[in-house]
Amino acid sequence: MNLDFSIIPGVMPALLAGARLTVELATIAVAIGLVIGSFVGIARVGHVRIVRLLAGAYVDFIRGTPLLVQLFLVYFGLPSLIGRPVPPFVAAIAAMGINSGAYVAEIVRAGIQAIDRGQTEAARSLGLTAAQTMRYVIFPQAIRRIIPPLGNEFIALLKDSSLVSVIALEELLRKGQVVITRTFRPFEVYTVIAILYLIMTLAISKLVSWSERKLKIVD
């Protein structure tokens, strides 16, 4: 057995820089996903048929195709369409954000549908419009149910962000690969990378259960 973790302190700054980019990618992508997902999720339960169908098609397409293919479509495919290259960072957050949007939409849809029909009926019978009912009655209740699965989505996205290493974006995994070409210590470096991912996902879990407690479920 030939293990040498002594090289790790020297490469830590590079790995941490990669981890930082990973967090940035995942956070921006989940924020984009949240915005897309909220609209698409509400559209999925709305009563405008064409909007519902379009939203459904988007969700089906994203969930039915690999993120890696979606990433290649944006990074390698799109430039030939628009006639100029797409920067890797932009391609990465675009692909991840659009991907996340579909999953968040399903989370939002399920959260909304879990709210009793009587809530909508009570709100509408007061004369609230459909939009006001969603905003003041349904969504505030749904958000409590949405937070835990949203945390899972954030964790999944953070791990999946390792895929963008293939378009030469120096996030954590890619940084590690670069470091290995210098140190020839794959086992040690990948172990540290795994631990860094673990620390990040555990931190998100903690954050989610904390916010769950903050928004204590009353019903």
Add this chain to the structure above:
Amino acid sequence: MIETKGLKKSFGKLEVLKGIDAKIEPHEVVVVIGPSGSGKSTFLRCLNLLERPTAGEIYFAGKCITAPHTNVNEVRREMGMVFQQFNLFPHLTVLENITLGPIKVRRMPLEDARKVARELLKKVGISEKESAYPAELSGGQQQRVAIARALAMKPAAMLFDEPTSALDPEMIGEVLEVMKSLAREGMTMVVVTHEMGFAREVGHRVLFMDDGRIVEEGPPLKLLTSPKNPRTASFLSKVL
């Protein structure tokens, strides 16, 4: 105040209302009784368009509200509705439950809405619970808040859909009391209920529904004690 003409409602192939002609006068308390599945709740829910009638017309305050392009929100704000399951908003306090409609629909300033809400809470006898959440209240208290919430919109008529059916027996009285005082104040009310005592005491007229039709109607005492239709008689013999 409210009139229906040939009102029909089907759910898929199932025809629940088979042509209802009914008229509710201002300040009248109309009690709708009938076996379960007779369509009485559906009838009530059609009146404020929570259910879209399949055929027929509904007139409210002289306007045909089943006409296309009717603003349903404008109709609903004038008709209060109280549900069997209370349907209070669990994420809002008692006071917020009551002020939501006046603030968002009537554009009432917050302070005015609170003032109205507090007066109504006093009226239904639970002033001390204004900061509580619905889950902290008993069923009877929740239903009284629900009545206050509907009244806060200053509706022209109130619809009650089995308001005491989900309550423990000892809480039915307090809810009926609130409804009785409303009736005494001259509120126009349509009440679907199994409480025959309430029908007799405060109802001006009773409609007996069976199989999607109004089978018999008349003054409570007469209808409840000497029904003309055998189906009414058979129903009453089971519930009285």
